[in-house]
Amino acid sequence: MILELNEAQKILKKNARDFLEREITPIADEYDRKYHPMPKDVALQLLHKLHPLGYIGATLPPEHGGQGLDFVSFGVLAEEGARAYLSLGMIAMIQDSAIMPILSRDGTSEQQTKYIPKILSLENIACFCLTEPDVGSGARDLKTTAVRQGDYYILNGTKTWITNGSIADVAVVFASTDPSKGARGISGFIVDKAESPFTTRELPKLGCRSCPTSEVTFEDCRVPASNLIGREGEAYLIALADLMQIRISAGMAAVGLAQAAIDASIKYARERKQFGRPIGSFQLIQEMIADMVIITEAARFICFQAYYLLSKGQPCFREAAMAKGFSTEMAVGVTSKAIQVHGAYGISEEYPVERYFRDARTLTFPDGSTEIQKLIIGREMLGISAFV
Amino acid sequence: MKLDYTDEQVMFRNLAREFAEREIIPVASEDDQNRHFRHEIVQKMGALGLMGAPVPQEYGGLGTDYLTYALICEEIARASASVFTTLTVQVSVFQVPILKWGSEQLKKKYLPRTAKAELIGCFGLTEPNIGSDAAGLETTATRQGNEWVLDGAKMWITNGGVAGLAIIAAQADKVKRHRGITAFLVERGTPGFSSRDIQGKLGLHASNTAELILQGCKVPEENILGQVGDGFKIAMTALDSGRISIGAGCVGLAQACVDAATRYAQERIQFGRPIASFQLVQEMVVDMIVETEAARLLVHRAAFLKDKGEHFTREASVAKYFAAEAAQRAAVKAVKIHGGYGYSTEYPVERYYRDVMAMVLYEGTAEIQKLVIGRESLGVSAFV
Numbered sequence: 001m002i003l004e005l006n007e008a009q010k011i012l013k014k015n016a017r018d019f020l021e022r023e024i025t026p027i028a029d030e031y032d033r034k035y036h037p038m039p040k041d042v043a044l045q046l047l048h049k050l051h052p053l054g055y056i057g058a059t060l061p062p063e064h065g066g067q068g069l070d071f072v073s074f075g076v077l078a079e080e081g082a083r084a085y086l087s088l089g090m091i092a093m094i095q096d097s098a099i100m101p102i103l104s105r106d107g108t109s110e111q112q113t114k115y116i117p118k119i120l121s122l123e124n125i126a127c128f129c130l131t132e133p134d135v136g137s138g139a140r141d142l143k144t145t146a147v148r149q150g151d152y153y154i155l156n157g158t159k160t161w162i163t164n165g166s167i168a169d170v171a172v173v174f175a176s177t178d179p180s181k182g183a184r185g186i187s188g189f190i191v192d193k194a195e196s197p198f199t200t201r202e203l204p205k206l207g208c209r210s211c212p213t214s215e216v217t218f219e220d221c222r223v224p225a226s227n228l229i230g231r232e233g234e235a236y237l238i239a240l241a242d243l244m245q246i247r248i249s250a251g252m253a254a255v256g257l258a259q260a261a262i263d264a265s266i267k268y269a270r271e272r273k274q275f276g277r278p279i280g281s282f283q284l285i286q287e288m289i290a291d292m293v294i295i296t297e298a299a300r301f302i303c304f305q306a307y308y309l310l311s312k313g314q315p316c317f318r319e320a321a322m323a324k325g326f327s328t329e330m331a332v333g334v335t336s337k338a339i340q341v342h343g344a345y346g347i348s349e350e351y352p353v354e355r356y357f358r359d360a361r362t363l364t365f366p367d368g369s370t371e372i373q374k375l376i377i378g379r380e381m382l383g384i385s386a387f388v
Numbered sequence: 389m390k391l392d393y394t395d396e397q398v399m400f401r402n403l404a405r406e407f408a409e410r411e412i413i414p415v416a417s418e419d420d421q422n423r424h425f426r427h428e429i430v431q432k433m434g435a436l437g438l439m440g441a442p443v444p445q446e447y448g449g450l451g452t453d454y455l456t457y458a459l460i461c462e463e464i465a466r467a468s469a470s471v472f473t474t475l476t477v478q479v480s481v482f483q484v485p486i487l488k489w490g491s492e493q494l495k496k497k498y499l500p501r502t503a504k505a506e507l508i509g510c511f512g513l514t515e516p517n518i519g520s521d522a523a524g525l526e527t528t529a530t531r532q533g534n535e536w537v538l539d540g541a542k543m544w545i546t547n548g549g550v551a552g553l554a555i556i557a558a559q560a561d562k563v564k565r566h567r568g569i570t571a572f573l574v575e576r577g578t579p580g581f582s583s584r585d586i587q588g589k590l591g592l593h594a595s596n597t598a599e600l601i602l603q604g605c606k607v608p609e610e611n612i613l614g615q616v617g618d619g620f621k622i623a624m625t626a627l628d629s630g631r632i633s634i635g636a637g638c639v640g641l642a643q644a645c646v647d648a649a650t651r652y653a654q655e656r657i658q659f660g661r662p663i664a665s666f667q668l669v670q671e672m673v674v675d676m677i678v679e680t681e682a683a684r685l686l687v688h689r690a691a692f693l694k695d696k697g698e699h700f701t702r703e704a705s706v707a708k709y710f711a712a713e714a715a716q717r718a719a720v721k722a723v724k725i726h727g728g729y730g731y732s733t734e735y736p737v738e739r740y741y742r743d744v745m746a747m748v749l750y751e752g753t754a755e756i757q758k759l760v761i762g763r764e765s766l767g768v769s770a771f772v
Contacts, residue, residue, distance in 0.1 A: 001397070001455060002390040003689040009389070072389050266766055278768055286762030286770040287755075293765050294710050301685035302678070308391045322678050371667075378670030381677055382650060384662055386670045 003301070005076065012069075013076045016053050020084035023049055028085035032355050037202060037212035038087065040125070040167040046088055047122050055081065055092045057120045060100045064116050071307040075252045079300070082256030083263075086359040087211035089253055094163050095119055097249040098128040098242050102172055102188070106230045106238055111190060115170060127168035128246075129159040129191075129216055130239055137372050139174075140183035140236065144218065146175040151225050153177070153189060155196075155218040161366065165214025166200040169193050173218070174239055177232045188235030190227040197221065207358030244320040246367045248306045251323035254331035254363050255303055258296040261331075261338035261356045265289055268342050268351070279341075288341055292334045299327040318380040325373030331360040391685075393459070400452060401459040404438060408467035416468040419594035420739050423587075425550060426594065429471055434505025438464070439475060443483050448500030454629075455691040458636035462684070465640030466647075469743035470594035472637045477546040478502065480630040481751075482509035485555060485571070485622050489614040494573060498553060510551040512542035512600050513623050520756050522557075522623055523566035527602060529558035534609050536560070536572060538580070538602040546750070548598030549585040552576050556602065557619045569619035573611040580605030591742030628701050630751045631708035632694060635687040638711035638747050641740055642680040645715070645722035648737050649673055652726050663725070672721040679714035686710050702764035709757035712748045719744045 005013065024046070035042060047056070058074045060066020074096065081089030103116055118124040135141050144157025155175055159165070171191040178185030191198060198221050200214040229235060266289060269280035279285045306323040309316035335357040339346030346353050364370050379385045393401070411429055419426055433439045442457045443449025457479060465472035483502055486495060501507040518524050527540025538558050542548070554574045561568030574581055583598040613622055653664035653673060663669045690707040693700040722737040723730035730737045748754055763769045 001393055001688060001692060003685070003692040005389055262765075270766060270768060280762075280766040280768040281770050283755075283759065283762075283770045286766065286768075287758050289765055290709075290758035290761040293761055294706050297689075297706055298679075298682035298686055298710055301689065302682050304389055305391055305681070305685060308389055322681065325674075326678050326682065371671075374671050374674045375667065377674045377677060378664075382654060382664040382670065382673060384654065384664040384670075386665050386667045 005072070009073050009076055012054070012073055013080060016077055016080040017083075019053055020080055024084040024088065028088075029349065029352050029355060031085070032087060032210050033349065035210040036204060037166065038091070038210040043088075043091055043125070043167055044122060047092060050081070050088070050092055051122065053077070056095055056122065057100065058096050060096070060104055060116070060120070064104050064112060065120050066100070066104075071248075071311040072304055075248070075303055075307040078249045078252040079256040079259065082253035083260040086253060086257055087208045089256070090163055090208060090211045091125075091167075093249050093253070094128060094246075095126055097246045099126040099170075099172055101242055101245055102229060102238060106188070107190075108226070110226065111229070115190060119170070124169040125164055125167050126170045126172065127162050127164040127216070128242070129162050129165070129171050129173040131159060131161050133158055133160050137369060139239065140186070142174060142176050142186055144173070144175040145179065146177050146187055146189060146223070148177070148225065152222045153225060153228065155189065155191070155221040155223055157218055159216040159218075161203065162214050162216045164212055165216045166202050166212045171198065171216065172229070174235050181233060183236040184233050186236040186239070187232045188229035188238055189223050190229060191218070191221065191223050192227070196223045205362065207355075207360070207362040209358070243367055244317055245310065247320045247324035247373070248303060248310065250363055250367050251299065251303045251306070251327035254327040254360065255296060255300045257356050257360050257363075258292065258299070258331045258334040261335045261353055262289065262292050262296060264351065264353050264356075265292065265338045265341040268345075285341060288337045292337050295330045296334060299330045302326050318377055321368070321373040321376040324368060325370045325377070328360070328363040329370055331363060335360040396452065397456045397459055400441065400450070400456045401463060403436065404460040404463035407433065407436060407438065408463050412464070412467035412471055416470075416594070417733065417736055417739060419468070420470065421593070421733060423593045425596045427550075430474055430505050430508065433464075433475070434503070437503070439478050439505035440483055440499070440503025442479065443487065443499055443503045447487070447495055448503040449483075453691075453695045454632065455688055455695055458632060458687055458691045461633045461636035462640035462643065465637035466644045468594060469637065469641050469740070469747065470592045472640065473546055473592055473595040473746070474508075476630060476633040476637055477511065478505070478509055480633045481511040481626040482555060484629045485511070485613060485626045486573070488625065489571070489618065489622050490573075491610065493610065494613070498573070502553070507552045508547050508550050509553045509555070510545050510547040511623075511626060512545050512548070512554050512556040514542060514544050516541055516543045520753060523569070523620060525557060525559045525569055527556070527558040528562075529560040529570055529572065531560075532606070535606045536609065536612075538572065538574070538605040538607060540602050542600035542602075544586070544750075545583075545598050545600050547596055548600050549583045549596045554581075554600060555613065556600070557623055558602075560616050564617065566620040567617050569623070570616045571613040571619040571622045572607045573613065574602075574605060574607055578605055578607065590745055591739070592746050627751055628704045629694065631704040631757075632687060632690045632700075634747060634751045635683065635690065635704070635707035635711040638708075638715035638744070639680060639684045639687055641744055641747065642676065642683065642711070642715040642718040645718040645737065645740050646673070646676050646680055648735065648740075649676060649722045649725045652729075652735070669725060672725055676718040676721050680718060683707070683711035683714045702761055705752070705757040705760040705764075708751065709754055709761070712744075712754060715744045716748055
């Protein structure tokens with residue numbers, strides 16, 4: 001057992017952290033206040049900065065032009081990105097956690113040739129469209145439909161809470177090609193906005209404010225049949241496989257946020273003096289910081305455990321659910337404590353911890369709520385489903 | 389990062405697991421109720437090498453790494469926190485300090501017998517008036533020619549009543565505070581050394597806890613571990629190592645809670661369904677599982693760092709604190725899932741619930757762990 005990063009992973013972490021602290025951390029609070037959400041040109045400008053660090057195409061196999069990094073390394077990037085600026089990290093990570101795995105695993109060679117290079121070069125930004133206004137955790141009941149007409153599918157329906165929706169050039173969309181079949185009627189499509197237009201509307205929100213979160217509407221949207229991913233009715237399992245990876249990166253992002261909150265709190269507790277002493281010398285302040293450190297380290301290992309299994313190609317549905325459920329709830333508690341350590345300054349925009357707190361709060365329900373994660377773990381461990 | 393166990397680690401874990409299931413689990417509840425320290429179990433563990441796994445082979449041990457030892461601790465604790473407590477004291481705070489600080493002569497003389505559990509050991513640090521504040525020890529050591537005379541009392545000493553050999557921390561130079569503390573090896577039978585078993589504990593009924601009394605107890609100079617004045621350092625490094633194994637024991641206890649709760653929730657039918665199918669019951673089981681696995685990874689990380697020879701004080705405290713709290717929450721939930729049966733001695737969970745409180749307290753309370761972690765993280769001490 002080796003419970004530490006290897007040399008390459010340590011270097012990756014250091015390089016990412018140094019760069020992000022220099023280039024991204026100083027602008028994060030300003031952009032977070034200014035951009036609701038970040039306009040596409042600003043997003044692209046920042047994504048181009050992240051690009052050399054490996055943020056796009058990190059785990060994509062080299063034969064597709066990616067860097068072929070292992071998933072633990074990707075976890076390092078996810079954590080550091082979130083530690084600097086979660087909104088930006090989310091814009092970047094959705095490509096690697098959700099889109100690239102589908103294209104490289106389930107796409108036709110034609111689809112791969114057409115879209116992977118564009119996403120890698122940032123010519124295209126992508127989004128993942130699963131959730132609908134009436135369909136959240138019960139994803140098998142999708143209402144968006146896709147009806148075959150000659151060489152096209154006609155998509156109708158509305159998707160919501162779509163990260164990157166309003167700045168996306170390409171959408172991976174899940175729709176029902178046969179509503180009578182439930183989950184087995186769900187199919188996946190690559191929808192290229194240039195040839196198959198769709199409309200979007202931004203959803204203002206509490207946290208992750210500069211990351212676009214959109215409602216995406218498909219109205220008689222004509223998608224070439226060649227853009228079907230896999231075969232008709234196969235996409236539910238594709239979505240589940242993808243969700244597994246997205247969940248781990250959400251967990252890792254929560255670890256990054258929590259680490260940011262710890263670092264800010266330690267700095268503040270050492271500087272802030274009351275009763276003639278740094279507040280860090282008071283036991284009750286130390287207790288908060290110790291609690292934050294302990295649970296963050298626990299969560300980090302839980303996430304690495306899932307990434308490690310993913311790297312080995314082993315099933316990790318249970319471990320991914322643990323990573324997501326445990327880490328995101330942990331981050332809510334840790335960022336809340338960070339505010340308490342900062343006192344009133346904690347809720348002011350003078351310090352970054354109010355952003356961490358708002359951002360953390362947005363992580364406990366997407367990609368499967370904490371409750372869904374618990375039901376997944378429970379079913380796997382008890383052999384009894386309590387979903388319904 | 390590599391999260392697989394080596395073949396050797398798996399082999400010793402399985403050895404400990406099979407032993408625990410065959411020899412300990414069948415009698416664990418009975419011994420708990422009868423408050424019986426079962427010497428045969430300790431002796432059998434000694435014969436298998438389980439009472440001295442990380443002791444090098446040249447001193448009669450198995451020569452395993454510390455992570456393997458943590459796996460053994462987990463398996464034994466899963467069966468009985470009492471037997472585990474005997475084990476962790478024998479290895480972490482008794483054998484480890486002798487290995488690190490003892491003279492070659494002391495190591496040769498004592499370690500092989502301790503590794504086979506022919507000789508049980510204990511560590512006398514805590515006193516009636518001295519717990520977390522170990523620098524203020526009141527037991528004194530006074531030089532008389534080539535001997536030292538020990539006077540004082542030690543409290544809550546695990547294995548104290550069954551130990552043939554004790555490490556005693558005593559103050560040799562009061563002016564120097566913690567720099568005066570010295571560690572001595574004292575054999576049972578030395579005139580002036582006696583023990584009195586402590587009765588009426590909440591849990592760990594099948595383990596031995598005693599008060600040690602030292603009255604003009606004469607110890608030869610060569611029985612000092614390290615140098616005069618090294619005792620505080622010895623105690624602190626012993627505690628660091630001990631925290632890893634206590635953490636491992638907590639993981640074992642938490643796993644026992646998970647196993648019992650899982651089995652019961654699957655079997656118990658209410659409203660025509662197994663109670664495991666109810667979301668509120670599943671949530672309790674899941675919380676237990678996730679925290680147990682997180683605790684295991686933190687414990688193994690600390691053991692991994694120790695095996696690498698790196699500083700692990702902070703990580704040992706993180707592991708001990710989180711694992712003890714996780715085990716405590718797991719025990720509460722296990723009792724709740726069992727309902728009224730959880731409150732009865734018919735099921736083992738009430739024992740887990742009582743035993744876990746000791747894990748939260750010994751080898752540094754939860755609060756002390758937080759102060760260690762806070763000091764290491766902030767660079768500012770809040771101990772006083």
